[in-house]
Amino acid sequence: MAPKYKLTYFNTRGLGEPIRYMLAYGDIDYEDIRISFEEWPKLKADSPYGLMPFIEINGKVINQSTSICRYFAKQLDLAGKDEFEALQIDATADTIADLRHTIGDYWWRSEEKDKPKKREILVNETIPKYLSRFEKQVQDNNGYFVNGKLSYADLYLAANVEYLSAVMKSNILDGYPNLKALVEKVDNIPKIKAWINKRPQSYY
Numbered sequence: 001m002a003p004k005y006k007l008t009y010f011n012t013r014g015l016g017e018p019i020r021y022m023l024a025y026g027d028i029d030y031e032d033i034r035i036s037f038e039e040w041p042k043l044k045a046d047s048p049y050g051l052m053p054f055i056e057i058n059g060k061v062i063n064q065s066t067s068i069c070r071y072f073a074k075q076l077d078l079a080g081k082d083e084f085e086a087l088q089i090d091a092t093a094d095t096i097a098d099l100r101h102t103i104g105d106y107w108w109r110s111e112e113k114d115k116p117k118k119r120e121i122l123v124n125e126t127i128p129k130y131l132s133r134f135e136k137q138v139q140d141n142n143g144y145f146v147n148g149k150l151s152y153a154d155l156y157l158a159a160n161v162e163y164l165s166a167v168m169k170s171n172i173l174d175g176y177p178n179l180k181a182l183v184e185k186v187d188n189i190p191k192i193k194a195w196i197n198k199r200p201q202s203y204y
């Protein structure tokens with residue numbers, strides 16, 4: 001029997017969307033549980049490490065969004081054909097997660113008075129540092145992050161772009177044509193496209 005999955009996260013894209021992309025790509029059935037910011041404090045103490053997202057798999061609860069993506073990626077043949085390819089894919093996804101964490105720190109965990117300076121550093125230094133390297137990697141790999149074929153790192157970028165662009169209040173991929181083309185390719189995979197068309201609306 002197919003495992004029973006329940007994914008719990010805020011009603012945002014944020015750290016939940018990469019997992020939802022994997023589930024959509026694999027056409028995997030799951031319960032998409034969305035917790036409001038008001039409800040969350042009541043649930044926090046009973047969650048693993050007081051953080052979301054987490055997934056329940058046949059009654060067992062597991063945290064860490066990127067690990068959960070990788071778990072599904074392995075089942076969907078998106079995690080590499082051998083150990084070295086898997087390492088390249090994992091390193092790419094973890095680097096995207098690093099960028100997301102830095103942007104998240106600025107937006108969610110900074111004092112208002114510090115935000116303008118932090119934003120300036122992000123826009124002028126941090127984001128270009130990451131995206132220019134990603135751009136070259138995709139250019140060198142025939143339109144994908146690793147070895148010219150789709151992997152979960154590609155889905156991971158695509159699933160993060162709207163959230164990060166919402167935080168930065170501009171499309172973070174402007175000026176990076178290879179990354180834009182990659183995201184468009186991923187978002188046009190029929191099962192991903194169907195998910196994008198039916199998913200609940202959210203700003204972040």
Ligand SMILES: N[C@@H](CCC(=O)N[C@@H](CS)C(=O)NCC(=O)O)C(=O)O
Binds near residue numbers: 014044050052065066
């Ligand atoms: N490394 C973890 C980070 C989890 C995390 O920071 N979750 C944030 C949401 S974006 C959270 O639950 N914040 C609520 C809180 O701190 O109460 C992952 O990728 O799953």
